[in-house]
Amino acid sequence: QVQLVESGGGSVQAGGSLRLSCVASGRTLSNYIMGWFRQAPGKEREFVAVVSRSSVTTSYTDSVKGRFTISRDNAKNTVYLQMNSLKPEDTGVYYCAAETNYYASRRASEYDYWGQGTQVTVSS
Numbered sequence: 421q422v423q424l425v426e427s428g429g430g431s432v433q434a435g436g437s438l439r440l441s442c443v444a445s446g447r448t449l450s451n452y453i454m455g456w457f458r459q460a461p462g463k464e465r466e467f468v469a470v471v472s473r474s475s476v477t478t479s480y481t482d483s484v485k486g487r488f489t490i491s492r493d494n495a496k497n498t499v500y501l502q503m504n505s506l507k508p509e510d511t512g513v514y515y516c517a518a519e520t521n522y523y524a525s526r527r528a529s530e531y532d533y534w535g536q537g538t539q540v541t542v543s544s
Contacts, residue, residue: 424535426537426538428441429539437505440500441500443496448494449497461512467528468481487504515537516535519532
């Protein structure tokens with residue numbers, strides 16, 4: 421079993437940047453496909469980005485393409501989400517998650533392990 425801990429959230433003005441980190445412990449990160457999800461108040465958790473085990477494949481939800489970058493450093497057991505040109509609609513709790521499937525999924529139900537989340541607030 422893997423434990424995930426996110427950090428790097430905070431409050432920024434629109435147009436600003438944040439870098440989220442997710443550190444894994446208990447199991448080697450390279451065993452998992454890693455995703456980032458977010459949840460705004462009163463809304464369902466939604467997919468943001470995913471990266472394959474070897475970083476060959478990445479995928480993003482349309483609303484963050486060109487602004488967010490997901491990456492991973494398996495040697496450091498860490499996954500990152502670089503968020504640039506932030507918008508108020510990016511506000512929410514951001515979660516990293518790990519899945520053991522063979523394909524990179526956008527469905528939260530496919531993910532086996534979750535972190536506790538980190539708050540991102542973007543003001544206009």
